[in-house]
Amino acid sequence: MDTITVTVIDRGNTSNTLEAPTDIGLNIMELCKVYELPVAGTCGGMALCASCHVYVLSEHELPPPTDDELAMLDAAFFVQSNSRLGCQLKIKEEMNGLILQLAPVEA
Numbered sequence: 001m002d003t004i005t006v007t008v009i010d011r012g013n014t015s016n017t018l019e020a021p022t023d024i025g026l027n028i029m030e031l032c033k034v035y036e037l038p039v040a041g042t043c044g045g046m047a048l049c050a051s052c053h054v055y056v057l058s059e060h061e062l063p064p065p066t067d068d069e070l071a072m073l074d075a076a077f078f079v080q081s082n083s084r085l086g087c088q089l090k091i092k093e094e095m096n097g098l099i100l101q102l103a104p105v106e107a
Contacts, residue, residue: 028086052086
């Protein structure tokens with residue numbers, strides 16, 4: 001499978017179906033930026049800013065968060081038990097059908 005489908009619910013509660021290539025090493029943050037969803041990715045994917053914070057809504061088994069990701073989430077706003085940083089989620093075939101929601105931004 002060269003592409004998968006990922007659903008991202010934006011902050012306006014609109015569901016966006018995104019086609020994601022699995023063979024070029026993209027992550028969820030980069031995919032959202034390609035589709036012009038409001039994800040800043042300020043740190044460029046280094047797990048240093050949480051501007052790509054998402055909630056995982058589907059039951060997909062994802063790689064566990066790294067210590068760096070957990071440390072950033074510990075300092076982020078609106079963190080829930082299903083919070084992840086999009087920059088740390090590399091797109092893989094196993095993610096086909098993944099459903100995510102963009103976390104609110106700091107007020």
